[in-house]
Amino acid sequence: MKIAQLVVSTRTVSTYLLGLLLVAYLSGCGPEPPPEVIPPGGSQGDTTIIDVTELPTLIIPEDNPLTVAGVDLGRHLFYDKMLSGDQTQACATCHNQKLAFTDNNNAVSEGITGAKGDRNAMTIFNLMWSENLFWDSRAGSLRELATMPIENPIEMNAKVEDVLVRLNNSVMYQDKFKKAFGIDTIHKDHLSKALEQFLLSITSDNSKFDQFNRGEVQLTESELRGFDVLKIKGCFNCHSSSLLHDNASHNTALDKTPKDKGLQGFTDNYADRHKFKTPSLRNVMVSAPYMHDGRFETIDEVIRFYEDVIPNLNYEANKNASDSMRIAPRNQITEREMTDAKAFLHTLTDNTYLTNPKFSDPF
Ligand code: HEC
Ligand code: HEC
Known part of the structure; x- marks a missing residue:
């Protein structure tokens, strides 16, 4: 018990949450247009999808509650090579679960064209509580981040529009997106939200x-x-x-x-x-x-x-x-x-x- 207190005391959960609320409040005042509204799907937000015992309180975006159908969809997308330009690479190619979602002991990752980046693939877990994303903090949110590797020329090197055409032509994905978001046509925002749901669901607290x-x-x-x-x-x-x-x-x-x-x-x-x-x-x-x-x-x-x-x-x-x-x-x-x-x-x-x-x- 003593050890937990020592570790946690460096930054208390409450200051952390207060900081987040402040950020949410401030960004709410910005001039940005409101996000595209997606009709709610059949299933309601279900945080029991995540089992967390000791980590801070769950932080789930209000406009993207985790649903069984949404998380399942995001998981399929994460493992699907259809998301890359020549359909040879999935998110999971560089993010291997057995290695905390890092890239198979590679110092830097290789994209579909064989080009190498200059950064080490990052772990994926407990990202719900990450205020900065990527090594240089350039992604504003998991939702924004989700489609960045798809378009990155040294990673999956695809156009999101092309990926959307593939998804809209797939009977399996038509069905899964309809179940998750109650929609008939898949737009970029749905793709981002589905991946966001899967990324949010990945927690680690049983070491x-x-x-x-x-x-x-x-x-x-x-x-x-x-x-x-x-x-x-x-x-x-x-x-x-x-x-x-x-x-x-x-x-x-x-x-x-x-x-x-x-x-x-x-x-x-x-x-x-x-x-x-x-x-x-x-x-x-x-x-x-x-x-x-x-x-x-x-x-x-x-x-x-x-x-x-x-x-x-x-x-x-x-x-x-x-x-x-x-x-x-x-x-x-x-x-x-x-x-x-x-x-x-x-x-x-x-x-x-x-x-x-x-x-x-x-x-
Ligand atoms: C001032 C803050 C700070 C202190 C103190 C600090 N670290 Fe770090 N640590 C970082 C940052 C920032 C990085 C990433 C640096 C980079 O990639 O250039 C890092 C990276 C690491 C990594 C690599 C993790 C990965 O996924 O690549 C390990 C392991 C690590 N630190 C262990 C330690 C240990 C052990 C100590 C104490 C001896 C320590 N750190 C002290 C900030 C700190
Ligand atoms: C070619 C290898 C590669 C592919 C494919 C890839 N990633 Fe990554 N991922 C990386 C690298 C490298 C970084 C670090 C990039 C940086 O900081 O500039 C990273 C960082 C991340 C992070 C940031 C984690 C953090 O702690 O900030 C997330 C989340 C992530 N990737 C999710 C995804 C998703 C979702 C996909 C698929 C749409 C994907 N990645 C595809 C290599 C890859």
Whole structure:
């Protein structure tokens, strides 16, 4: 119990929700036109589709309640190669459930034309509580994000209009969209909403660490010591709350001359240079390689990297910083600390989520 409190206290759920409400309120005042209204489908919104025990309160868009038919449709779309230009690639090609929906140990992903991107495919779980999406936060919402990979020339390289023609010509999809949204013609907004529903339904909260926090299992001595190692090193400052991320972006000083501008590329603000979204530490032991460009193949390399840096400062500042300023004492992490840290990180692997048939290939 003590551990859960320590982790959660870095950012309380209530401040988090208050922040979200404020964002919702402010964005409600903007000049944007109201979203296209879709007639409600046969089934009512059903949040029991999601089973969450310890995570923050559910946040479901009012205009897109999760329905059994909608989530099922989104799951089919996620696994369907029909969504790519030459119909050879599905979302799931790069997002493999067994690896927390990351791309089969590839540092960067290959699109249908063989072109490679420069970013590492991200994990997919608990996105309902993510305020920033993509490594550089450029997607405003899951709904907006959902069709971006379809149109991305180095990913699925298709035109959404062409995909809509295919879907409208498919008897199976005509039926599924009608069940989900009560419609006869499929528009982009329906496609986005169906994918959004599936993405929202993917949660992860049954790791050994969650079971420990619920008082169901004990952690070993080594796992408990590992928790302390990460705490002392300051890891939970950013990989915080029950989500094990802080819904923010930071510069972890990976490079002297960063190639990827990160958040700055989106905001055009120099202060955001080389900042990237903090990834969750949940399921981190199955999601190698690591960082926005997949540069580290093993968790050992990531932990060793952190021995030397103060995230948030640029490379030069880091090199010149005094030891007392660093996130962790300069002294090398011992073999035993490394073993313990990894033992703790293993407790964050959630096999229920990794093997949940609700998230698997329906075809
Ligand atoms: C060619 C490989 C590839 C395909 C296909 C692909 N993705 Fe991704 N996905 C990525 C990469 C790489 C990133 C990180 C991109 C970035 O930050 O610029 C990503 C990021 C994401 C994220 C962001 C998660 C977060 O925490 O911010 C979501 C959600 C996502 N993809 C969903 C999808 C969906 C839905 C589809 C299908 C419509 C899809 N992806 C198709 C490679 C792929
Ligand atoms: C100042 C905030 C901050 C602190 C402190 C911090 N991290 Fe991170 N962490 C990040 C950010 C931001 C990234 C993504 C960086 C990137 O991709 O360029 C990241 C990435 C990672 C990754 C890669 C995850 C993935 O999916 O690619 C791991 C593992 C990790 N951190 C573990 C740790 C550990 C262990 C510590 C403590 C020694 C720690 N972090 C301290 C912000 C932080």
